[in-house]
Amino acid sequence: MKTLIINGSPKGRNGNTEVIIEKFIGSAKNLYQVCYVANEDPLKLAEYMKRFDAVIIVMPLYIHAMPGIMMKLIECMERTIDDGKSMGFIVQSGFRESEHSKYLKRYLTALAHKLNYTYIGTVVRGGSAGICMMPEKMNKKLFKQLQNLGEHFRLTRTFHGDIVEELAKPIRLSKGMSMLLYFLFKLGISDSIFWNGMLKKNNALDRKFDRPFA
Ligand SMILES: Cc1cc2nc3c(=O)[nH]c(=O)nc-3n(C[C@H](O)[C@H](O)[C@H](O)COP(=O)(O)O)c2cc1C
Structure with a gap:
C-alpha cells in the first residue's frame, strides 16, 4: 500500500x-x-x-x-x-x-x-x-x-x-549566537543582503516596512 x-x-x-x-x-x-x-x-x-x-x-x-x-x-x-x-x-x-x-x-x-x-x-x-x-x-x-x-x-x-x-536543532539560539547575529545584522552582514536583493528584484524594497493590516 x-x-x-x-x-x-x-x-x-x-x-x-x-x-x-x-x-x-x-x-x-x-x-x-x-x-x-x-x-x-x-x-x-x-x-x-x-x-x-x-x-x-x-x-x-x-x-x-x-x-x-x-x-x-x-x-x-x-x-x-x-x-x-x-x-x-x-x-x-x-x-x-x-x-x-x-x-x-x-x-x-x-x-x-x-x-x-x-x-x-x-x-x-x-x-x-x-x-x-x-x-x-x-x-x-x-x-x-x-x-x-x-x-x-x-x-x-x-x-x-x-x-x-x-x-530540530537548534531549538533555541544561544545568547552568544543571538548577540552575534544581532551585530552582524547591525553591520549589514546578514541574510538581509539576500532578502533585500529579492525585494529589489521584485521592485518592492521601498515597501519593506509596509503594514497593510495595521
Ligand atoms: C507568508 C509567509 C509567512 C512566513 N512566516 C514564517 C514564520 O512565521 N516563521 C518562520 O520561521 N518562517 C516563516 N516563513 C518562511 C517559510 O516558512 C519558509 O520560507 C518555508 O521554507 C517556505 O516553504 P515553501 O517554499 O514550501 O512555501 C514565512 C514565509 C511566508 C511566505
Whole structure:
C-alpha cells in the first residue's frame, strides 16, 4: 500500500516543501503518492486521503501557524473508523530555531489523535527558507538527514527519534549566537543582503516596512 504525502505549501511544486518531500522519498517514488493542497479541492483531497493507510503531511510555517489552505483541508478531514491508519507531519520554517513551530506541532499531535490515526510524529526543521534556491552542496547535511529519515520510515513506518532530534536543532539560539547575529545584522552582514536583493528584484524594497493590516 502506498503512503500519501500531502504538500501543504501554497507554492506547490515550486517551494522548499517540495524539495524536502523529494529528499524524503529519494528513489522510492513508486511507494508514494504526492498531492498538492494548492492544486486540489480540499473536500476531494480529504476524501481521497481515506484510501491510504499512512499519510504524511509536509508544510511550511507561515506566520507562526500553518498555511490557510492547510487549515481548509483539515476542516474537511473526517475521523477514521479504521484502526491501524497512521499520520505524521513534517513542518519546515524560515527562522533557524525550531521552537517557532512548537504550537503547530502541539496542534498536529492532537489532530492525529482526534482523527483516530496512530501518530507517527512531527518532524520540525527551521532555517529552510532558501533551500530550493541554494546549490545542492550547501544543503548536503540536511538532504542526507532527510534521506535517512525516509529510508527509516520505509522500513519501520516510524520517524527515527535521533534524526528527528538532529533536524530540530537548534531549538533555541544561544545568547552568544543571538548577540552575534544581532551585530552582524547591525553591520549589514546578514541574510538581509539576500532578502533585500529579492525585494529589489521584485521592485518592492521601498515597501519593506509596509503594514497593510495595521
Ligand atoms: C507568508 C509567509 C509567512 C512566513 N512566516 C514564517 C514564520 O512565521 N516563521 C518562520 O520561521 N518562517 C516563516 N516563513 C518562511 C517559510 O516558512 C519558509 O520560507 C518555508 O521554507 C517556505 O516553504 P515553501 O517554499 O514550501 O512555501 C514565512 C514565509 C511566508 C511566505
